[in-house]
Amino acid sequence: MSIKYWKQIVDSLLSLMAGFFVGGIIIWLAGFDPLLFYQGLLIGAFGNLYYFMTTLSYAAPLMLTGLSFAIAARASLFNVGAEGQSYLGALAAVSIGAFLTLPNLAHQLLIIVFAFVLGGLLGGLAGWLKVSRGVNEVVSTIMLNYLSLYVSNYLFTYWLYDPMRAYKTKNIETTAILPFVMPGTDLSLSLFLAVLASFFIYILLWKTPFGYEIRAVGLNPTAASYGGINVRRSMVLSMFISGGVAALAGAFEVMGRFHCMDTELTYIKGYGFDGIAVSLIGRNHPIAIIPASILFAMLKTGVQAVQRYTSVGGRTGVPLELGLAVQGVIIVFVALPSIIDMIRRMR
Numbered sequence: 001m002s003i004k005y006w007k008q009i010v011d012s013l014l015s016l017m018a019g020f021f022v023g024g025i026i027i028w029l030a031g032f033d034p035l036l037f038y039q040g041l042l043i044g045a046f047g048n049l050y051y052f053m054t055t056l057s058y059a060a061p062l063m064l065t066g067l068s069f070a071i072a073a074r075a076s077l078f079n080v081g082a083e084g085q086s087y088l089g090a091l092a093a094v095s096i097g098a099f100l101t102l103p104n105l106a107h108q109l110l111i112i113v114f115a116f117v118l119g120g121l122l123g124g125l126a127g128w129l130k131v132s133r134g135v136n137e138v139v140s141t142i143m144l145n146y147l148s149l150y151v152s153n154y155l156f157t158y159w160l161y162d163p164m165r166a167y168k169t170k171n172i173e174t175t176a177i178l179p180f181v182m183p184g185t186d187l188s189l190s191l192f193l194a195v196l197a198s199f200f201i202y203i204l205l206w207k208t209p210f211g212y213e214i215r216a217v218g219l220n221p222t223a224a225s226y227g228g229i230n231v232r233r234s235m236v237l238s239m240f241i242s243g244g245v246a247a248l249a250g251a252f253e254v255m256g257r258f259h260c261m262d263t264e265l266t267y268i269k270g271y272g273f274d275g276i277a278v279s280l281i282g283r284n285h286p287i288a289i290i291p292a293s294i295l296f297a298m299l300k301t302g303v304q305a306v307q308r309y310t311s312v313g314g315r316t317g318v319p320l321e322l323g324l325a326v327q328g329v330i331i332v333f334v335a336l337p338s339i340i341d342m343i344r345r346m347r
Contacts, residue, residue: 012281015335015336015337016295016333019329019332020330022333024038026326027318032317032318036310037306037326039309040305040306040317040318041299041302041303042298043302043309044302044303044305044306045299045301046302047305050184051305053181054185055302056191057190058300058301060190060249061086061249062271062297063290064249065082065083065275066279067286068123068242069082069242069278070284071201071238074218075214075215076217076219077218078141079141079239080137081122082249082271082273082276083149083272084141085123085244086246088115088118088122089118089251090152090254090265092111092247093251093254094156094160094172094261096176097172097176097254098173102175104175108175108255112251115244115248115250116244116247117244118247120241121243123141123246124236124239124243125140125144130236131236132232149265152265156169156261156263161263167262167264169261171259172255172259178190180256186257188255190253194293198289216229246272246275249272253268274296277335280338281335299327303320303326306318306323307319
């Protein structure tokens with residue numbers, strides 16, 4: 001491992017320590033015990049096997065949406081559309097999973113392929129608008145998020161709903177369900193597929209000519225163009241792959257944890273935007289995104305148990321809102337080195 005990567009690891013660890021330190025000061029100023037708070041955070045995330053599996057189940061979609069942002073970022077593009085792309089992935093999973101009957105593996109593979117293509121087309125559309133019409137990808141992906149939300153919401157509400165419980169869609173067939181790692185927990189095979197996707201994207205970006213072209217475009221599109229690289233094609237394809245990976249997050253949540261989707265899509269709302277923070281924490285590197293997503297999932301699940309754990313001696317525990325504020329402080333500190341690096345590259 002090069003000195004550059006060791007420096008990035010040290011910077012991330014120091015930022016993490018600083019985030020926990022500042023978060024502890026906030027808890028102390030609010031009149032609570034910081035050590036008890038962090039102990040409750042860890043117990044809520046890893047205290048027993050069920051909590052541990054729940055944390056890992058939250059990490060799976062975050063890993064995929066983090067990868068989605070990282071792929072586009074390597075081409076110097078900002079895909080803020082992972083949220084909407086994950087909605088289309090859930091739509092694909094429900095449409096094919098609940099209304100088609102196929103053999104086990106074929107059913108799952110068809111959902112994965114269809115979800116990837118559907119999300120990829122949405123991401124590729126933003127990339128095409130960027131290179132052909134000069135539309136900023138941040139603006140286009142945010143607008144496309146709303147398009148995905150309302151299209152999915154309409155189809156779930158009026159076409160794909162379950163007549164016995166109109167607030168949800170029909171359950172997908174058993175042949176479309178990803179097996180659980182351990183019965184009685186929320187962790188399905190989706191985590192292992194997400195880790196596999198991380199290694200695949202790493203190989204794609206760092207070990208193939210196509211990945212070299214994407215990274216070259218991200219470093220300097222003008223120099224890449226003079227070097228014979230088709231910059232426009234690289235940008236569109238990177239956005240296509242980025243959108244496809246984000247769609248897998250929504251599809252895997254339907255196939256793994258929920259087996260259906262609520263009509264308002266609250267089951268998966270926020271994962272696309274959280275993925276931006278996960279990618280920044282992982283320095284937009286596919287392998288580093290794996291521990292970054294677990295860290296983010298730990299903060300997400302652990303903070304829900306803090307209030308209960310810190311309620312000692314008849315005293316009300318740390319309010320959830322304060323816990324979420326500390327969570328935000330830690331995330332900002334850990335993501336700060338990556339944000340600074342991105343600003344430097346842009347300048």
